[in-house]
Structures are given as structure tokens and as C-alpha cells.
Amino acid sequence: xxxxxxxxxxxxxxxxxxxxxxxxxxxxxxxxxxxxxxxxxxxxxxxxxxxxxxxxxxxxxxxxxxxxxxxxxxxxxxxxxxxxxxxxxxxxxxxxxxxxxxxxxxxxxxxxxxxxxxxxxxxxxxxxxxxxxxxxxxxxxxxxxxxxxxxxxxxxxxxxxxxxxxxxxxxxxxxxxxxxxxxxxxxxxxxxxxxxxxxxxxxxxxxxxxxxxxxxxxxxxxxx
Numbered sequence: 244x245x246x247x248x249x250x251x252x253x254x255x256x257x258x259x260x261x262x263x264x265x266x267x268x269x270x271x272x273x274x275x276x277x278x279x280x281x282x283x284x285x286x287x288x289x290x291x292x293x294x295x296x297x298x299x300x301x302x303x304x305x306x307x308x309x310x311x312x313x314x315x316x317x318x319x320x321x322x323x324x325x326x327x328x329x330x331x332x333x334x335x336x337x338x339x340x341x342x343x344x345x346x347x348x349x350x351x352x353x354x355x356x357x358x359x360x361x362x363x364x365x366x367x368x369x370x371x372x373x374x375x376x377x378x379x380x381x382x383x384x385x386x387x388x389x390x391x392x393x394x395x396x397x398x399x400x401x402x403x404x405x406x407x408x409x410x411x412x413x414x415x416x417x418x419x420x421x422x423x424x425x426x427x428x429x430x431x432x433x434x435x436x437x438x439x440x441x442x443x444x445x446x447x448x449x450x451x452x453x454x455x456x457x458x459x460x461x462x463x464x465x466x467x
């Protein structure tokens with residue numbers, strides 16, 4: 244545990260951010276969760292996040308940032324666009340919300356600073372990043388520098404899942420004692436089905452394959 248320090252978790256109520264929430268609880272004296280409503284198809288994720296934060300005894304906040312969902316054309320904020328079942332060649336999947344992590348982390352940093360918090364935790368992963376450029380390590384490191392310069396502060400963006408694949412993320416959740424909670428009460432599915440999801444959208448496919456690999460007993464538990 245980092246004594247005397249607080250952390251803000253960017254918290255969607257999905258598999259990755261929920262795992263990160265409990266990872267942060269093991270390491271920081273105080274953990275605050277921040278969710279966003281940005282016009283996403285399934286606002287239910289915010290209510291699930293609220294419930295999980297309450298059970299975890301974590302202070303919870305939600306901000307409305309509809310501009311994030313209005314700037315670009317994507318299937319997560321525009322219900323008239325059919326969600327890609329397969330990632331297009333030489334292109335982003337249409338579930339990519341341009342600038343989402345850029346905006347979320349920037350807003351989170353301002354919110355954190357105003358609450359005296361300088362550790363920010365996010366569940367992005369370059370290992371299983373689905374082609375989203377704002378989940379890459381280089382982006383996070385670059386943004387960390389930018390936020391420090393913009394607010395004359397010393398933030399630390401923690402990315403505990405950056406180098407974990409989905410099987411290792413399940414393993415981490417299990418080592419934190421929240422495998423069942425993550426499996427049954429989080430929302431990762433692009434079609435809005437809680438828990439194991441619809442089973443066929445890209446998010447569900449990635450999640451299921453990771454779980455199957457972990458349950459096969461061939462995954463090393465990592466908790467860096």
C-alpha cells in the first residue's frame with residue numbers, strides 16, 4: 244500500500260476498470276471512482292459501476308460529457324450504426340470513440356487535482372487493445388507529461404493491465420478475490436448484456452477467450 248496517498252480510478256463498470264478498482268484498493272489508502280456519461284448506448288454501465296463502487300466502499304462520482312460522444316461517428320454512441328462483428332482491415336473498428344481516453348483522462352486529471360489526488364488508474368491495455376490507438380503505452384506516457392505541464396503538477400497514470408492479455412486480467416481479478424463479481428456483474432458487451440454478455444460481439448469474444456484460457460489452468464497470475 245502507498246501510505247498516505249489517494250487514487251482516482253476511471254471507472255466504467257466493465258471487466259477491466261473493475262479489476263483496476265480492486266487493484267487500487269490494495270495499494271492506496273483512499274480510492275475514488277469516476278464514471279462518465281457520454282452518450283454511450285448502454286447507460287446501464289454507469290449504474291453497475293455505482294453499485295460495484297458502493298459494495299467496494301469506494302467514493303463514486305459521475306460526470307456528463309456528451310460532447311465526447313457527439314464529435315465522432317461510431318457505433319457505441321450512434322445506434323443507427325451496426326456494431327462491427329469483425330475488425331475491418333486497415334481501419335479502426337467502428338466501436339472506436341475518437342478521443343475518448345484523451346478526454347476522460349484529461350477530465351479525470353482536473354477532477355483529481357481539485358480533490359488533491361495525483362494518482363490516476365485506468366484499465367487500458369496495449370496487449371488486448373482491439374486496435375484502439377488511445378490504449379497504447381506511448382499515448383499514456385505522452386499524456387502524463389502533457390497533464391503535468393498543463394497543470395504544473397506531478398500526476399502518475401497507473402495502467403496495471405497495460406501488458407496483460409485478457410487471460411492474465413482474469414487471473415489478476417481472481418488473485419484480488421473478485422473473479423465472480425467481475426464475471427457476473429460487469430458490463431463489457433457492446434450489445435449491453437451484463438456478465439458473460441451476448442457471446443458474439445468483439446468485446447464478448449475477447450473476454451470469453453481470455454476466461455476460457457485462464458480456467459484451463461495455463462495462465463500465470465501476475466500482479467505487478
